[in-house]
Each structure stands twice: as C-alpha cells, then as structure tokens.
Amino acid sequence: MNTVGLDRRQFLKGTGSVAAALVVQVALPLTPSNARAEAAVLYAPNAFIRIDMSGLVTFTMPMAEMGQGVHTAHAMLLAEELEVSLDTIKLEQSPPDDAKFANPMLQVQTTGMSTSVRAFWLPLRQAGAVARTMLVSAAATKWQVDPRTLKAQNGYVTDGWQQIPYGELVEAASQLPVPDAGKIALKDISQLKLIGKSIRRLEAPDKVNGKAQFGIDVLLPGLKFAAVAISPVRGGKVQSIAETAVRAVKGVRQIVNLGDVVAVVADHTGAARKGLEAAAIAWNDGVNGTFDSTSYLKQLEAESAGAGAVARSEGDWKGAMSAAKQRIDAIYQLPFLAHAAMEPMNCTVHVQKGGCDIWVGTQAPSTTQRAVAEVLGLPLEQVRVHNHLIGGGFGRRLDVDGSILAARIASKVNGPVKVIWSREEDIQHDLYRPYYYDRISAGLDDAGRPVAWTHRIAASSVVARFLPPLFKDGLDFDAVEGAAAPPYVFANMLVDYVRVEPQGVLTGFWRGVGPVHNVFVIESFLDELALASAQDPVAYREALLAHNPRALAVLKLAASSAGWTTPLPPGQGRGISLQASFGSYVAQVAEVSVGADGSVKVSRVVCAVDCGIAVNPDTIEAQVQGGTLFGLTAALHGAITFANGRVEQSNFDTYLPMRIDEVPVVETHIVQSREPPGGLGEAPTAAVAPAVTNAIFAASGKRVRTLPIDPTYLKRSN
Secondary structure (H helix, E strand, O other): OOOOOHHHHHHHHEEEEEOOOOEEEEEOOOOOOOHHHHHHHHOOOOOEEOOOOOEEEEEEEOOOOOOOOOOHHHHHHHHHOOOOHHHHEEEEEOOOHHHHHOOOOOOOOOOOOOHHHHHHHHHHHHHHHHHHHHHHHHHHHHOOOHHOOEEEEEOOEEEEOOOOEHHHHHHHHHHOOOOOHHHHHOOOHHHHOOOOOOOOOOHHHHHOOOOEEEEEHOOOHHHHEEEEEEEOEEEEEEEEEHHHHHHHOOEEEEEOOOEEEEEEEOOHHHHHHHHHHHHOOOOOHHHHOOOOOOHHHHHHHHOOOOOEEEEEEEOOOOHHHHHOEEEEEEEEOOEEEOOOOOOOOOOEEEEOOOOOEEEOOOHHHHHHHHHHHHOOOOHHHHHEEOOOOOOOOOHHHHOOHHHHHHHHHHHOOOOOEEEOOOOHHHHHHOOOHHHHHEEEEEEEEOOEEEEEEEEEEEEEEHHHHHOOHEEEEOEEOOOOOOOOOOOOOOEEEEEEEOOOOOOOOOOOOOHHHHHHHHHHHHHHHHHHHHHHHHOOOOHHHOOOOOOOHHHHHHHHHHHHHHHHOOOOOOOOOEEEEEEOOOOOEEEEEEEEEOOOOEEEEEEEEEEEEEEEOOHHHHHHHHHHHHHHHHHHHHHOOOEEEOOOEEEEOOOOOOOOOOHHOOEEEEEEEEEOOOOOOOOOOOOOHHHHHHHHHHHHHHHHOOOEEOOOOHHHHHHOOO
C-alpha cells in the first residue's frame, strides 16, 4: 500500500492559541467493484483521524448515515485498532471529495449497494493502527524505551507501570513520519475487543431527543419555503398558471416557473402549499402522455421473445435442453416500485455571488456537487454541500435530481430557500425500480436434476442511465446480478438481458435492485423444479450446493431453526429462499396462512445470515428486520402503474406501506464467521419475497409468478 506524504504544517492547527492535533491520512487500496470496470477506474480516497490535546478523536465519516448504522460500524472499526472507547470519538460528516472519501468499491463518494462496511473494513482499521503506532512511538521517545515494550489501551500508552494519555502525545506524534499502513500488523480476529459486540448506535440518543439534524430539519436566517409541482408527465410543460390567485395567498412571495416545474415560494410551508393549490396549473403533456402500463407490458413480452446480450453462457445448453427428460418453462413479472422514504425529497439551497451552499441528505455528495455546479455554471469549489442524516435512502438519494431542482429554483430566489416535495410529488416523480419480465426454463434429467438452464431478463437499464461507461455491449451488469452467478451450479446455462425502456419513465436503483428481482425468480423457479421432481424444496437445493459450503450452511440453519419438517395446519405453509449477493449469504423461511378470501398473513420469518465477521450484531439484526419488512411490503402491496403518462398512485392510501398488524415475527440467526464482512442492507430484501410466495404455494397450491401478491388470484373458488 502506498502512503500519502504530509506537510508537517498540516498536522498543526491553531484556534487563537497554538493547539496541536494529530491527523492521519491513509491511502486506501484499489478494490474494483468488478473486473469489467477495473481498467476505467481512477482511485485515490483517504480516511481521516484527528486527535486533539484533550484526547478527543474526531472521525470524518466517509459514508452517509441513512438508518443502516454505518456511522457506528465505521467508528467501531477505527476504535478497535486505535485502542480508544467509542465515547471519545466525535463524528463529523465528510464534505464532497472523491479524492479523499470515495467508496473503495464504487470508486466515488457514494453510500450504496451494501458496500459501506465491506469497503472500509480494512482501510479504517489500518487508519486506526497507523495513528496508534505513531502515538506509541511518541511515548517511546519521551520515555527513551523500545516501542515494542509499550502498548496502547483505552486512549493511553502504557509500559505496565505508568501511562500517558493520547492527548499529551499528539504534538510529538505529529512530528513523526507516517508509517506504511500495509506494514503494520492488524489485530487477529481472536484479539478483537470491540468488533463483534452489540453496540448502541452512536446517533441514536440525538434521534430520540430531537437534536439529530436531517436534511428536512435545516433552518437558516431569512429562509423561504418552496412547494413544487412537477409536470405529471415527464417532458411536459406548463401551459397556464392562475398567478393572481397565487399571489393573493398571504405569505406567498414569489412564483418560479421553470417550464417543467412550478414552485411557489413563501414565508412558510403552509402558505407555499396553499399558493400551489391556488395555481390551478394546466399542463401540456407532450409526447409521453400516451404511455401506460398495459402497453409497456406488451412491449416487454414482445421484445423478450428475442435473444439478448449474453451475461453468461456455459456448456451446451441447447443440446442439454433438447435431451432433457422434462422441460419446465415459466414467466415471472415484477412491477415498477417507488422508494417512498419517510423523509420526502427535500433540499435547501442558497445561491449567492460567491457560490452556492446546499443542505441536504444525500447518498452521493460529490455527484451532487458536480451536478449543481454544472447546472448553475459555477466552479466546483464554489458549490458547498453540507450533508445530513437521511430519513430513508433505499437508492433514491443516489440520484441528485432533487438537489438540481432545488438549485434551479434557488437561482431565481434572493436568499436561502428550502424545497420540500409533497408525498404526492415524491411518489409520482420517483426514479422507479424497473419493471422486470423474465423468461426462465430448465431441463431435468431422470432424477429431476437441472441439466439445462436458461434465464432471459427484460427490463430498462439503470446502469445505462446512471453509469453509462459500465453499460457495455448492451449488457446491464446490475440487471443480471444474482442470475449470472447464482449460488447453484448449472453445467449448461444461458443468462441474457434485453433492454426495454419505458417511454418517458426513468428507473433507478431500489434497495436490492438486480438481486431483489433475480432471487425472486430463481428461488421461486427452483421450488417449481422441486415439485416437478417430487422432492422437498430444501433437499432439492442442498443437492445443488455441495460446492458452496457457506450457502449450504445458512440454508440448513434457516430450515432447522424454523422447524422445516414440523407439520402445519391446513391453509398454512412454509417456504424457503436463499440469496448469495452483496458478499453475504441469507436464507429465509416464511410461515404463511392463506384465507378463503385470498388474504395472506405472514406470521413468522426465520433468517439465517452469514455476512462474514459480524461487526455489530445488534445492527445486523436490525438490518435483517428492516430489510425483510421492506421487501415484504413490496411483495404484498408494491406496484407503480401508469395511465396517460401519469403515475396512478399518489400517497400511502394507494401506494401502501405495511401496516403494523401485518408485521410478522422476524428471527435472526447469525453464523459465526472469520470471513471479511459482506453487505447486508439489501440482502434480506432480496430473500423474503420468494420465501413468502413459496409458502403461499405450500399453503394453497397456487404458484405466484407475478408481484405484488394478488388476493383475488388466491381466493378459493368454492
């Protein structure tokens, strides 16, 4: 590993009087997210530690906290090797800077794809170890002893008889050369004291007492508030506004007409909303006003009949399919989905002569900075992004359309303005999870084993829009993730992808994205194959996992923990699923009852998790619970549909969240592992839907191939 050289003056800071601080910068290793992207990647991020003379450790957090507990997990990694307690660490959110804070796996300063812990597992521990080594060396010089006779513990350096606090060593340590992090030995797993323990989330107290600042909480002197109406059809334009009626509303200060958006700026949100209601905006829908879900489904069906870009081709799948004893074919469909985070889209912007300040909760601060600089025509350094806690990201806040819109509005307003989307605007102008249409087939031998496997995925491409350089030869690597490399071995297989874009609809990353769709298709289809071969679904999978001990272990753990072989009353059933994505393995067993009216009640979900080393088991359990319920909500209720170019859902009455009486018991069983950590935020979301639909089949005999689950289809005919 290369080290970054530092000018000694960078170590010293003054605030009126001379105060020394130890600052450690550690260059992080290149870790390409996939081999295809490696050649195009440029990468030079840094992690930062500052220790002042009081012993306070300030940790500049590279990733955004959006409820997943990453601030606590990252602080634990740092504190473990630095040998300090968590209560001596002060967290500060990093400014936008890819050179210093880029995610090592994604190559940009982005929180997403369940990478935060696995990407920073090594770099943050190394950063802590470097700082600790320098402090020990400073103490050794002070005491004139061999540094190997000293050790660091709990914010002190000691020789066993005397000790000196870190704060008293920072000035001396700051004069030392920064050692090569790659040459400093990290703790063995058996020596870990903090990692592996359940730790209370560091930001939780402030969330409880109200001190925590989310993007929507920002208040500034002279702040104005804007309510927005975006064209209900993408590409539509304003035709007319009842401006006189708007200006008659007390508190309204300004109407901003951007052509595709109308913003009413007022002294407070209530006035802005009333003014917007009075605007009676008429829209010209443009060319996209004819789009509807039915026509798009027909387009998917037609275009998926042809071959796509090949993601994987193994063996003689054509010959094996022709020679198979039995062939099974199925079509699976998953709808558009909105993110519907509890904190609606919002952004506060102040455009001034000297630049622009943005207060927002974003998963992508450096992308936000670049996009706003471009739209306002400003130098990059004149756009200052102040990132905040996020009240739900799920991939929605990877996109920066909300910040761009707020900047466009703010450029027309004298002073800071907070732009808040209504729930209706949020749901009806999302960047939706793609609609997926999958054709899948398998050929079985005499024993019911799959000897041929083909899987064609038809959908829009998020990667082509969001990461154009990585969309190569017509293939969206995310759309096929979990399908091109499933946990099972199929000797003869083909996986291909057909890009089918919906007119006037943009799609985006949604918690789990490719795997959350592919795991549903594959795990549902495997149950169909098990039925066709008259085998138990768990046993059928076990026979395909001899090469994959981690996947096999979570499958067995979930089944045994759920009492898989224990009989259930009529009308109830168990279903199982397995996912191996994001560097983690998750198996889930769902217990479901199906009523005579087709109603589905999920009473219990048992989860077995191997995410490598469990940094914070408490957060892991919370992630499993939250991810499971997020995926279950989508399976039971989630669907965005279009008519006349417009989204038909508007609020939580038509885009339903799971209600409290629907929430099942979620049990989590964590495998003790010595493997490096994997990602977990999205894994349970991917696993739950097929476990539930497989359980529905066990309970009712009806196979669910289209989500969300339709009670009318499940309703008993007698």
